[in-house]
Amino acid sequence: MFLLTRVEYTAEQIFKIKQLRQLVERSRELQVGTDDVFLTKFLHYTHWDTIKAYQAIHAYYDFKHKHPSWVARHPIEHYRKIFYGTRCRFVMPHADKNGRVLVIFKTVDAFEQFPDYLQGLIEMDDLIFESLLMLPRVQENGITVICDLQGTTRNFLRQFSPAFMKVVNEKNGVLPFTQRIVHLVQRGFLMHITSTLFMPFMNKEFKERIFTHDGKNLSKLRDMVGYDCLPAEYGGPASNVLDTNLMFNHLSQNASYLEQLQHYEKKIL
Structure with missing residues (x-):
């Protein structure tokens, strides 16, 4: 593994x-x-x-x-409730066909359950990226992200202001991944709205690594990522079930180091 x-x-x-x-x-x-x-x-x-x-x-x-609110600021255990309450962030146990670690991000509307849901997602994703960047394979090869946007609702769309998306693009520009390949899985009436909102704010280099897929036909996704590593619901083997424990256990096992990173800073002289 x-x-x-x-x-x-x-x-x-x-x-x-x-x-x-x-x-x-x-x-x-x-x-x-x-x-x-x-x-x-x-x-x-x-x-x-x-x-x-x-x-x-x-x-x-x-x-x-x-942007101090765009990084994790709490002990790992603080995020347990949102991880298991949403079950929207996953890592697969095997790398994709290009040797990149495969992670799955799903849009799940939990705004009623978690009043500060968007902030929770921002911090949760920061933790995930920092934890993945600890791994030699990720440092060398980067990651592949499947963003399943099929759960996008109007509650999400209200959050994606130009100012918000500008900061997303800023953070994309400083995260030290050698490669980050993103696959957007979309379906339904919001299919084109979501990518229309995201894409104008992405820089040219990052745009070239974003690929869109109709949720009804995932053959292109299988070809690009590889069959063996894909979760079953995206066309992979039936045994590849999404498991929140894999990601959260990885965070927990490295809690001390990840919490130490939260205190790193640059003093502006």
């Missing part, structure tokens, strides 16, 4: 890690860790360019300073 994969770095990569560590330690602004896991996610992201990795760390924490 991908969660257990290990990696050994080359002599050159070890040298780059040490270089980046020295840059971060000398910074008066960055109040962040210097462990290998933290540093290598930015090095992979910038194809092992030390200076660009250092700049990427600054960019990420500039975003966090500017």
Whole structure:
């Protein structure tokens, strides 16, 4: 299973890690860790360019300073209720055919159940991305995201203001994934509305990695992602059942580190 994969770095990569560590330690602004896991996610992201990795760390924490409500701010256990109350965030136990970890995001209308539902989703997704970026396979290959928009309702559409979508695009620009391939699964009367709302705010590079699928015909999705890793409801094997426990257990097992990340920041001098 991908969660257990290990990696050994080359002599050159070890040298780059040490270089980046020295840059971060000398910074008066960055109040962040210097462990290998933290540093290598930015090095992979910038194809092992030390200076660009250092700049990427600054960019990420500039975003966090500017938008503090767009990152997780509570212990992992705080999110248990929303994870299990919505069952809308999943990770599959096997990578896709290109070696990318596969995650499933569903739109589930839980605004009545959780009064601050949108904020909960923002923080939950931040936790998920940070936890995935700990994994060597994700640092190297990136992730594939299936966004199932079939549960989108007018309650969701009311939230997606231009200002909101602008911040979504800003965060997309600083998350250090080497690759993020997104598949939008849509069906029904909101099929075209959702993508029409999202797409204008995405930058050109990210748009090129977004693919849309009619929820009634998923053959293209199977071809692009691979049959073996897909959940059964998207055309994969019957044994591939979506399980909230896989994701939440991963978060819980890494709770200490993930909560430590929440305290990292950039001091603006």
